[in-house]
Structures are given as C-alpha cells and as structure tokens.
Amino acid sequence: AQSVTQLDSHVSVSEGTPVLLRCNYSSSYSPSLFWYVQHPNKGLQLLLKYTSAATLVKGINGFEAEFKKSETSFHLTKPSAHMSDAAEYFCVVSIHGSSNTGKLIFGQGTTLQVKP
Amino acid sequence: DAGITQSPRHKVTETGTPVTLRCHQTENHRYMYWYRQDPGHGLRLIHYSYGVKDTDKGEVSDGYSVSRSKTEDFLLTLESATSSQTSVYFCASQGDNQPQHFGDGTRLSIL
Numbered sequence: 734a735q736s737v738t739q740l741d742s743h744v745s746v747s748e749g750t751p752v753l754l755r756c757n758y759s760s761s762y763s764p765s766l767f768w769y770v771q772h773p774n775k776g777l778q779l780l781l782k783y784t785s786a787a788t789l790v791k792g793i794n795g796f797e798a799e800f801k802k803s804e805t806s807f808h809l810t811k812p813s814a815h816m817s818d819a820a821e822y823f824c825v826v827s828i829h830g831s832s833n834t835g836k837l838i839f840g841q842g843t844t845l846q847v848k849p
Numbered sequence: 850d851a852g853i854t855q856s857p858r859h860k861v862t863e864t865g866t867p868v869t870l871r872c873h874q875t876e877n878h879r880y881m882y883w884y885r886q887d888p889g890h891g892l893r894l895i896h897y898s899y900g901v902k903d904t905d906k907g908e909v910s911d912g913y914s915v916s917r918s919k920t921e922d923f924l925l926t927l928e929s930a931t932s933s934q935t936s937v938y939f940c941a942s943q944g945d946n947q948p949q950h951f952g953d954g955t956r957l958s959i960l
Contacts, residue, residue: 767948769951774954775953776853776951776953776954777892777939777941777951778951779949779950823892836894836897836907837892837894839891839892839893840891841889841890841891842891
C-alpha cells in the first residue's frame, strides 16, 4: 500500500537560509511523487513532480527535490528562503505509480515559517 | 493554471440540511476529484470521476454523493449535513498525463 510521511509538521528558517522539508514514502510500485504548496486561503499549486526520469527534480521558485529509492525519501530543498515561501507544503504519492490516473495520497503537511 | 472554480467559496448551514458544492473546469479535463482538508490529515479523497457519469468512491466517501452530467461540472452533495463534515473542500481536475490542478476551496461550516 502507498503512504507518505512528512517528518516535520513545522519548520522555521530565517530569510536567506536553506530550506529542507523532509518526506518519506512507501509504495508497492515505482512511485510518482509530487510536492504541492498551499498559501493561506488558496488551493494547492504544483511545485514539482518525479515520474521515474531524473532523480533530481527541479521545480518552480527555486525548489528542487531528490528521489532516493534506497532511503525511500523525496526531500524538498531550496538554497535560500524568501519571505514569500511561507506556506504549507504537501508531499504526495500517486496510487499505482501513475501520474495520469489520479488518486493521490497526501502527507499531513509541513508549515514553513520564514523569519526576517 | 487550469481554470477551476468552486462555488460557493464559503457556506454556513445547519445539521440535517442538504448541501451541494459545485466545481467547474474549463480545460476539458477527463478526471475530476473532490477532497476534504482537515488539520493533521492533509487532503483526503472523497469521490472522483473518470468521465461523464463515471464516478467512484475515495477514502472518505460515507455521507457524500457526486454527480457528473457534463465534462466541466462535478457536484458534491451532502444529503444530510453533520457537524463532522465541517471542513474545507477542494476540487481538482486532471488531463491525461498531467498533474492535478486544484480550485481555491470551499469552507463549509455545519452548526
């Protein structure tokens, strides 16, 4: 069965410092993995996705994530945090490992706080 | 972003009343989804649709029904609302080989 665990419910960083949001997954298939961001009172926006191509995935707004099969991890990073990065972030795995048939499993979310 | 609109954006109603939430997409996407978001749970799938009049249950479908009579519209109905259904509801649509695109949500309060 597929599942996803975000290891931190809350992360606080200072502006200009690196961001690391951690995610571990469990999947019976070769997984498709995603990171979404949610700003207050808004829907979810796709940051990046992994679908069995390159293990280092680059997304929007300077974010990237590395798929590590041996560690079953898909951590999200950014070299330098901006105030506008403050939001909730969701790590997501696709059921059946397919990116085009829907049915996603969401992690519980990580709230990123960016201090001036 | 895909053109997805949810209506209403906010609703307050009483226990036992019926409630219908609407999701409208303009991208001709085949797949549509309804989720609820609750603290500590991320998003959980209620129902989804893989075509007109083709729907199936998700993880938390009890107490909810859906209908899809047109490609662009996916309706979520609470036949008799309960306080446990107070939540934020998100709709998403998806084209073939595309990621899901989300609406801005409907905040539903059941008193």
